Amino acid sequence: MQVNIIAQTKMKELPIQFGDVFLVSNTKKTIVDNYDEHLKIELINFIEEWGYDAxxxxxxxxxxxxxxxxxxxQVKDVEKIYSFYSSDIKHKNKFSFNFKNYKIFILSDEYTNSSASIKIKINRID
Known part of the structure; x- marks a missing residue:
């Protein structure tokens, strides 16, 4: 059993490539890599708003x-903050935004009181 644990700790996570679907959560930063290009994306805040309409x-x-x-x-030294709602993801079939030479698609989300994750795909725009 000990050998198996050591082997697991030495395994490296495969890099996420542009065009792959991946998950961003509030517990870790994600780097999308393709040769010399890399883009950092991080879920820095999430908050539930609730109530009644009357x-x-x-x-x-x-x-x-x-x-x-x-x-x-973030790409190199350029950083931008984006805010959006879960209703934007649900009501718009393909919710996306552009950042530099990239199109970022927000595909779905999952929220609990203590954690959140977003399924994302990033394509390079040439």
């Missing part, structure tokens, strides 16, 4: 819940 006493009021995510994206 004051108490209104008979047909509806409960809502939406999670706001904040991503930090």
């Amino acid at each position: 004051p108490p006493g209104v008979e047909n009021r509806n409960y809502y819940s939406d999670v706001q995510y904040t991503l930090r994206v």
